[in-house]
Amino acid sequence: MKIGFYPGCSLTGSSREYNESLLAVAKVAGIELCEISDWNCCGSTAAHNLNRELSVSLPARNLALAELEEMDELVVPCAACYNRLVMTQHELAEKPEIKALIEGKLKMTLRNDIRILNVLQFLEKHIVPRLDELVKSPLTYDVACYYGCLLVRPNQVMKDERFEDPMTMDLIMQKLGANAIDWPFKTECCGAGFSVSKTEIVGELSGKIVRSAVDRGAKAIVVACPMCHFNLDMRRPVIESYLQRKIDIPVIYITQAIALAMGLSAQQAGTQRHFVPVNLTVNR
C-alpha cells in the first residue's frame, strides 16, 4: 500500500527519530510512505504570525505537489504542519478568491480534496487494526499520553467529541500493553513555538505538564508532535529550574512506542537521540 507523506522540516532535523520510527513502523506493517518530492516548509507559526498570505501559500504548494503525484491520502506527522495544512485546505475551500490568487502564483491548480491524516488518524486507520498481530513485546509501564494543542483543536474544525479529554492515543497505548493514566494535562499547551524566543514560558507551561505526569506515576510521556517533544525533552533543564526539582521521565513519540512494542531495537526506534535518556525496562 502506498500513501502520501509530508515529513515537514522538524522531521528532517531535530525530530529525526520521529521520522525514523514512523517509517520503521510503516515498513513492518508493509506500508510505503511516499514523500512528496520537493516539498517545502509549511511556514509554521512564523508565517501566520507575520504574513497571512504566506501562511496559506506555503502549505498550498505542498498540497498542489501532492495532487500532481496523485496522492489521495497524505500523512502529516508533525501536529503543527498538520494544523497548517488542514487550515489551508479549509481556507482554500471557503475563499475562492484566495484560492485563485494562490493558484496563479503557484502556476498550479488545486482540486483541494486530499484527505490529510495526522499521525493518530494514520495509526488508527492503518496500524491499529493490525496491532494484535504486530505487537511482539508488549510494554509494561504506566504512561501519560500528551496530545498538546494542535492535534485536537480547534474542535470547530477537528470535530472530536472528546476534545477536552481525547482518548485515541490512550487506547493505542493500551493495545501496546501499557497502562495509560488518567491525568488532566493531556491538552494543555507546552509553550509551542516559544522554545527559542520565550524559553522561560516554555519552562513554566511544560513544567506543569511534566510535573502532573510524574506525580501521577507515569514512567514515560507519550507525544505525537515534534514541538511537544522538543519542549518536554530538550528543554528539560529549563523545566527543572522552573520546578526546582530534578525530573528524569523520558518523552517518547507514539511511533517509537509502537516500534518498541513491535520488537524493534532502541536504535531502530531512535530513542538514543533523546536528551532525557530513555530507559524503559522498569516494570509496573
Place this chain on the structure above:
Amino acid sequence: MSKIGVFICHCGENISATVDVVRVAEAAGKLEGVEFSTDYKYMCSDPGQTLIKQMIKEKGLTGVIVAACSPRMHEPTFRKACSSAGLNPYMCEMSNLREHCSWVHDKSEATTQKAIDLVRTLVGKVKYNKPLYSIKVPVTKTALVIGGGIAGIQSSLDIANAGHQVVLVEKDPSIGGHMSQLSETFPTLDCSQCILTPRMVEVAQHPNIKLLTYAELEKLEGFIGNFKATIRKKAKSIDEDLCTGCGTCITKCPTKKIPSEFNTGLGKRTAIYVPFPQAVPNKPVIDKENCLYYKNGKCKICEKVCPTGAIRFDQEDELVELEVGAVVVATGFDVMEPSKFSEYGYGKYKDVITGLQFERLASASGPTLGEIRRPSDGKIPEKIVFVACAGSRDPSKGKPYCSKICCMYTAKHAMLYQHKVHHGESTIFYMDIRSAGKNYEEFVRRAIVEDDVKYIRGRVSKVYEENGKLIVKGVDTLLNAKPVEIQADMVVLATAAVANSGAEELAQKMHISYDAYNFFSEAHPKLKPVETNTAGIFLAGACQAPKDIPETVSQASGAAAKVAILFSQDELSREPVVAVVNRSAPPLYSTCVGCFMCATACPYQAIGEELITNRKGEVIKRVAKVNPGLCQGCGTCVAFCRSKSIDIDGYSNEQMYSEVMALLND
C-alpha cells in the same frame, strides 16, 4: 352586485409611517364592487368600530374589508362589530397591512403599491363570500391534565374546585415533579415538601379528580369541547385496589442497587419501589427492567411476602379511552445532562454535580438526610464552587437562552450551604445575576452581604482533579480579567433547564406547536400566554419555558381559569369553516361521482357516504357526505376532488380563484 366597504387603518403610525394610507384608500375606492373606502387612525378603537357600523347601515354594505393588522389579532373584533350592525360576520375579512407589509418593508412607492395589491386581492375574495352561520357543538365538561408536577397539581385542583371533572395523567409512579425533589425554595426558603405534600394529598382525595399515575397519553383526537384521549396505563405489576402500601415487598426485594431517579443517582432503590416516602399514590410499582423475575424468571419474593396478595406479574399495559373537553399540558422540564461540557469534568469527577443533585444533598429527606456531604467520600466540603450558566447562554455547545431559575437557586444553594457549614467557603462564578422577581434581588443581596457568598464575575474554563482537590480555573472579569484558580472540594453546575426529552413527540400527538428548543409554544407571547394555537389545549408551567414555582403556579391557575371559562358554556360555537358536497336537482343530485378520494384524504374521518334513493326506496346514487361536527375545515378534501364536487365554506374554489386573479391583474 357587491357593495364592499374598505377601511384602511393607520395603526397610529405603525402602518402610515411606511404606507401611504390615503392613496391606498383612494385606489380601493376605484375597485369594482367597492362601494366605500376610507382611512382612519385606529380602526380597532371605539370610534373606528363605530365608523364601520355606521357605514354598513348608511351605505348598505354587503362586505367589509379592514386593512390593518393581522387577522390573527383583530378578525374577531371586526367580525363582531359587523355582526352588531346586522351584517353577517363572515362577510368581513382583514387584509394584513401591518405584519405583512409596513413592518417588513421600508417606506417606498413599492410598499404602498404592495398595500394596494393586498387590498385588491382581498376584494377579489370577499366579492364571493357568503353568509355563514357558526356551528354549535356540545362541550364535554371533563378536563385532561397531563403531567403531575406543581403545575398539573395546581391546575387540577383549581378546575376540580370549580366543579368540573379532571383526569390527571402522570408518567412517573408518583405525582410531585421536580418540586418534590427540591430542598428549600427561594425566595422564602420554606421547605418544598412541606408546602407541596398537602396539595398532593388533596389531589388524591378530591372527589372530582381521577388520578392515573404511571400513565401516558397515547393518542389525542377530536377538537375543542370534544376530544377523545387514549391513555396508556403502564403495568405497575400490582393490584392497586388490594395493595395497602405497607412496604413489606420493598424491604424484602433483593435488587437494591438501582440508582434512584428521585435522588438523581445519589441514592439507591429496589426493583419494586415507591420513588420517595411521601409519594402519591403511596403504592409501589415493579421496575420490569431491573426486577430479577422479569429478567430471568426467578425471585417472586415480593409476591411471597405481600400480605394482601397484591402482586400481579402478568399485568399488562392497559389502554383507556376518555372523552374530554379541554386539555392542560403541564409536563414540565428537565435539566441538561452536562457531560458534553467535558471541561467541567462532570461524569469524570464524582464531586462535580448538578444543581438538582445539590438539592437532594440539601434535602432533609435526601440520601444524606440534609447534610451536605460530597459524593466521593462523604466528607463535608470546606470549599464549594458554583458555576452559573452551565449550558445556558451558550450557543456553541449548550442553549442560547437564559434558564431563568439558576441564578436564584444557585444563590439559594450557597446560602443553604453557608447555613449548614459555618466555616465553609462558597464561590459563585457568574456572568450576570438575574433576580427580577418579588424579593429576589433582596434574596441575592442577603447571600452576598450576610452569608459572605463570594461572587466572581467570569466563566470557568476548566475543572480538574489534583491531589483530591478540584482545581477550578476561572477568571475575575471585574479585576482586569485576572485568572483565578480555586482548590475546591465540590463543584456544582447550574445546568440549563431544557425541554423534556419526549416533548416533541407529545406535541406532535396533540398537534400543538413547539419552539426550536422543544418548549411548547403559547398562542401569543403576551396576550395568550396559556393558550396554544390549538383551541381547547392549554399550557401550564415549565413545559412552555423555564420558570420558577410562583410563575408556574400563576400560569397553572390561569390555564385552569381558561378551562373553567370553556366549561361554563354548554355549547360552543365553532367557526363554520367546513366542507360540503354539492347537491343539485334530480336527476343529477350531485356532481360527486362517489370515488371517495376525499374520504381517504380527510385526517378526521369526517367524510362518510350518503345513499340517494328514489321514491321507491331504491338506491340510485352513492355520494360523499361531510359530518360538520367532525370536519375541522382543513380543505384537503377539496384539493383531492377531481370533479370539484366538494368545496369548503370560507375558502371556496370560487373565492380562492377570484383572489388569485385579483392579485395578479392590477
Place this chain on the structure above:
Amino acid sequence: MNEFEPKIVAFVCNWCTYAGADLTGTSRIKYAQNVKIIRFPCTGRIDFMLLLKSFGEGADGIIVSGCHPNDCHYTSGNFHARRRWIMFRGLLDMLGIDVRRIQYSWVSAAEGAKWADVVNTTVTAIRELGPYTDYAKVAGYLEKEANV
C-alpha cells in the same frame, strides 16, 4: 434601466407560515416587497390547478409554505400536499415550467427570520430566471381541463 421585479404569490397555511410571517413583522425583519400572501387553512387545501392558474395569470414565481412535517395543525394535510407535489412536478415538466419557479418550504409559527429568508432567496432566484412568459400554454391546458 428598470430591474425586473418578479410577481410572486405565496400560498401559505394559516397556522404555521401565516403566523410565522406575522412574527417576521413583529420582529421587524425586512424583506422584498415582491411576494404577496394568500391565506389557506392548510397546505392540504392548495389545489395545484390554482398554482397553474397563477402562472396563467402572470405570476413569475410561487411559494408554497406550511407547517413542518408532523407539525400540521390538521394532523396530515401537509403530508398530502407533499405527496401531490411529486405528481405536480411531472405536470410542470410537461407544460415546460421550470420547477425552480415554485419554492416549497416549511416555516413554523416560530420561524419569523426563516420566512424573510424564504422570501428573499425566492425573489433572487426568480429574478435570475427572468419573467415567465409562456402563459398561453398553461391557459390552454387549464381550458382543456375545465372542459373535461
Place this chain on the structure above:
Amino acid sequence: MNKEDLSFKVRQSTEINVNECYQCGKCTAGCPVAEHMDLRPSIIMRMLQSGDAVAEEEILRSLSIWLCVTCETCYSRCPMELDIPKIMDYLRVRSYNEGKVHRDARDIVTFHKSFLNTVESNGRLHEMGLILDYKMHSGNLFQDVMLAPEMFSKGKLSVFPERIKDLKGLSRLFKGQTKNNKS
C-alpha cells in the same frame, strides 16, 4: 459602526463580529499565557468593542498579541465560538506592518523573521541556519549555546541546509510579501 474602527477592520478581514463577545472571560480563564499578558484575551475583545482609538493603539502595541501561542484553547471553549487566535493573527500582522511591535516581543518577531528567511532561501527550515540567523539579529549570542552541540552529537542538527529544487517557483510566493519590514 464606524468604518475606521479596528473592530470593523477585524470583521472585514476575519469575518468575526466582536460584538458577539459578552465578556464572560472563559477565554482568559483557560489561556495558558494569560498570567504573562498585559492585555488578556477577553480584555482585548472588550477594547475592540469600545471603538476607542487609544485602546486600539494600545492593542497593537501590546505584548499580549505576541504572547498568544495560537493554542486555540480559547476558541475551543468560547460559548460564542469567537476565533480569538484568528483575531490575534490579524492584529500581529497589523502591529508588525505598522512597526508597533512591543519591545519585549522583538525576540519573537526576530525569530519568526529568521525562520522565514531560512525558508525563503532554502525552501525548508534549516535549524542550524535559523539559530545562527536568530542569534545575529536578536543579539542573544549566548542563548542556547549549550543546546546546539548536544543536538549535533545526537544527529539532530545538520550543518548544511536541505534545499528544494524549485526555489524559483517558491520565490514567487515570497515576492512582494512584507516579511522584511522593520520592527
